[in-house]
Amino acid sequence: VKALFHTLFGDARNVAVVTALVAIAAALTLSGRAAEAGYVVPPLTLAGIGWLAAR
């Protein structure tokens, strides 16, 4: 079960990064800033990838 969970979702850090990204994307789109989301989310995603890679 642990291996299956890890395969589907990754570790806790990975889940935390993606949860934060989705929360930011949802906050931007729900607050009427959908047009800005396309410019904000990709750099934040890359920052999350960098954080994960450094650990």
Added chain:
Amino acid sequence: MFDWTIAFPTFLAAAVEWVEAFTIVLAASLSIGWRAASGAAAAALALLALMTAATGGAVRLGLALGRLQTAIGVFLLLFGVRWLAKAVARRAGLQARHDEAAEFADARSRIAAGDRRAAWLIAFKGVLLEGLEVWLIVVALGASGAWTSSVGAAVAALVLVAIVGSWVQAPLRRVPENALKFAVGAMIVSFGTFWTLEGLGGAGVWPLGDWSLAGLVLFYLTGGMLLAAVLRRLATQEALS
């Protein structure tokens, strides 16, 4: 209609996973023979095929397009972010590159400690776990309507790895796994970002429409390479100080 934008990343991702699965089956075959090891692999593949058939239709049932796009996008982000992070870490020298020879030796030592049944189970579990990642990508990318393209690409990758593996009869070490993982990670993160935002905010989120997807792939590829260079430099400075 066959969709190459779906088939290409699916094929590359599936090829990486099938190479890893083949290494485990090859190690098991040295203990229990090709016939039994192939049987274990076939059993795992049959289970994966059943899962794919069952989930393929179910994913689309009762879900509005926006919610489906968001759900798939989040799954792809969960998967792609981790792949790209791992590839960046390996490129930066912070993590050892995947070594099929070491994987083969590890599987051999696990099998040597067990009996025939254990060897069969190791081959079965190995193919199933590696195949689960393929299943995830096939379902996520195929759910957008390109079912034939994603399933066809995964099967084509399986056939190619099986043919080359049977011919070589050794771990497929020459496959540039990290480069593939880097490219596939960038593509999957791009699909994940694109669909998550489009699902949440509608088509207007992306200034260039579907062409934004190509821009995202380029952004993550170059950004990932820059990240790797920066991380490598920081690690070198830290080692010197």
